[in-house]
Amino acid sequence: MFSLTSMFLPFSFPVVTSLAVAALGYYIVFKSYFLESYRYPSKDIDVPIPKECESDWQEDNFISEPSISSKEDPRKITCYDPATGRILGYKSAASPSEVNLAAKKAYDAQRQWSKTTFAERRQVLRTICEFVIKNQTDLCKVAARDSGKTVLDAMLGEVLTTIAKLRWTIENGEQALKPSRRSTGFLMMYKLAMVLYQPRGVVGAIVSWNYPFHNSIGPVISAIFAGNGIVVKTSENVAFSSSYFLKAIRAALEAHGHSGDLVQFVTGYAETGSALVECPLISHITFIGSAPVGRKIMETASKNLTPVTLELGGKDVAIIMDDADMSQCYSVIMRSVFQNAGQNCIGIERVLVHEKLYDSFVSEMESRIENLRLGSGLEQGNGVDMGAMVMAQSFKFIQSLIKDAVDKGARLLAGGKPYNNPKYPKGHYFMPTLLADVTPDMEITRNEVFGPVMVIMKITSAADAVRVANSSPFGLGSSVFTSEPSTGRQIALALKCGMVNNNDFGVNYLCQSLPFGGVGISGYGRFAGIEGLRSMCVEKSYTEDLFRSVKTKIPPVVDYPIKDISNAIDFTSSINTFAYGSSLVERVKAVFTLAKNA
Incomplete structure (x- = not known):
């Protein structure tokens, strides 16, 4: 006779055991955390926000030029909001x-x-x-x-x-x-x-x-x-x-x-x-x-x-294979490039798209990028997608990279120049930019842009993607998009970089158990994680005796002054053979030699 009890009976013991072990583990963790929180409680602290950071702060004191340094006082730092140009105050550089x-x-x-x-x-x-x-x-x-x-x-x-x-x-x-x-x-x-x-x-x-x-x-x-x-x-x-x-x-x-x-x-x-x-x-x-x-x-x-x-820093790639889930890719790539106006060490600076998806991908990105809205997030509210850049001095460098790419055959489909915000003309805005048909010989593929520029390159295969990706001297992070896990792992293992995300961008840093860092000119050493x-x-390094009665003692044959060098060498040689030799016969012989000399 069929019953729910008989259906689950074969699985009941392992399931119940697993649940019991899990429950015990959670109980121990919860109890220890609860007890510690009780014995060492956190406290509320109050730190007033600066008045300049309130949304309704509107003091009209603007910079005359986009620079933090003072010609009159080399130690004086002018603090100002890059989105509006409003001066926030002054600081002194520490001597x-x-x-x-x-x-x-x-x-x-x-x-x-x-x-x-x-x-x-x-x-x-x-x-x-x-x-x-x-x-x-x-x-x-x-x-x-x-x-x-x-x-x-x-x-x-x-x-x-x-x-x-x-x-x-x-x-x-x-x-x-x-x-x-x-x-x-x-x-x-x-x-x-x-x-x-x-x-x-x-x-x-x-x-x-x-x-x-x-x-x-x-x-x-x-x-x-x-x-x-x-x-x-x-x-x-x-x-x-x-x-x-x-x-x-x-x-x-x-x-x-x-x-x-x-x-x-x-x-x-x-x-x-x-x-x-x-x-x-x-x-x-x-x-x-x-x-x-x-x-x-x-x-x-x-x-x-x-x-x-x-x-x-890095020159991170996103590799999009022909079987990638494009409903995910479009949005993730947009965020990976234009988050924080592209000022991200692990921002995607090269998008490598399989030739089968290339044209449709470029078209979709062009449409999305043209609709991005620039402005001050604090003062222009909901009508802003991307803010300002911190340093206007970088604009000339970014434009030089774009010009080099266009001169060598790339297509500039959006942006490519600073944006003059009509409300805040002193703000540091650079238009969201799209470059297609970029090739590895262009300077923009070898230099970190650190700005809102999407660079799209065509690839034909996984091997081609790895070749193009590894052509950069940087090696920080990367992303691979494919529906086939084995393909993703294969590409990930071949990339010369410190971090790879399959079917995602930048999430390795939210997994704080993972170390963060790169290879090549992206640096060395790691922060985050155990490392x-x-x-x-x-x-x-530390050692101590496991038992009080068992200690290291120097055998007479090697104790100073050494009485017989030949015996001492024979003795130490036998120790090596006994402890690490591969031949059982030789190790047994070594035991007798040690016993004789001891």
Whole structure:
């Protein structure tokens, strides 16, 4: 007789067992998290938003020319909104002595911070995380005002990524930094071997301007959770917002009784960055920026043999095979190119489309790009898709790359020049651009554009796609779109880059368990994930005896002064044969030799 019970009976035991194990696991995690949250509760912190970041702020004080530097005072930084040209205020570039003082303050605070438990560090990160979630719109407004981006782009690139990093570190950071037990091998079987992850002390970070909130707080999260102090050199191009972000971090530390001096922000030009790299108190440098500046960072860091992690931008590809799901591709590619006005290190700068889909893809992109609306996300509201660019100085370079491509046969189908916003003529806008029929001999395929330019190239096969993709000296991220997983994996394995997403763009960074970084002139070293967190530590090898009664003792035959060199050599040779020899007969012989000499 048929019944539901009889149908599920053969599966009941394994299913029930699996559910029970899962439930137990969730219970343990929930209980430990609940108990820790009870013992180490987060706290509400309040950091008022700058008045200039309110949507109704309308002070009519505009820049006369698109430059942050002052001819009268080389240390004066003019802060202004790239979307409107409105002046936000002025900052002073930090001198070398001020950088050293900041490092000393972080050093003094770190000596106490290094004694904190992981639970205490998580408590601070939870407070920061809850502040970010509760104030995400305000944080986006501040980032948007300083960089010219839209609030939506800030929500995706500034807030979402920061919360992902905070949550991963809170939930997984301790496991990554716990002592790691290692194999001892045959001879040392009576030992316990471990790797200890200890704080470096004070680390430094020199970060770029394209994501002012996330780029400044990201290194802080890893550094302080690992027990370090940190000095962040924020970009002079977004000097206005950094003080607000720093206040939030320090407020979280101080709310739990820790010194806010643990985290220091300095801003300024090349002199400020050089001073940070040269500072003897700095034990590690993370640099996010261009390849030419990265080389200078390496050269300067070599004076003190300071280790560096370099993230130097990319020329990322999206490979679209003939079986790709185009209902997904169109929207993902648009976002991957024009998010943040194209100012993304992992933005897609080359779109490689199979010849069977090429014409229809170009047509669809032309239609979509022509409908994009430019403006100030804070002041022009819902009628804006793409914001301003941070630096108008880059326009000439972008236009030169476009001209070179057109001169060599590419078709310019949209944009290609700056956009004059009738409401904000001082704003830095570049029209969303579409270049088709681009070939690898064009300069735009070898240079990072870092702007709103879609470059489309035709491919004929997977092998052709790999050849074109690997023609660039950059190797940061990439995307492959295909309905066949094996094809996606095959292409991914052949690409010379640090990160690949199959049927997606940039999501590797939302998987914060994954390391972030590239190869070639995209840099080396990794941040994010276990690898990034451990890079904030000194890896110390450690051994101890497993049993008190079993210790390493020097046999008389090799004890100083050595009485018989020949016997000593015979003895040590027998140790090698006994421990690592492949012949059983020879190993047995070695045992007798050892017994005789012992």
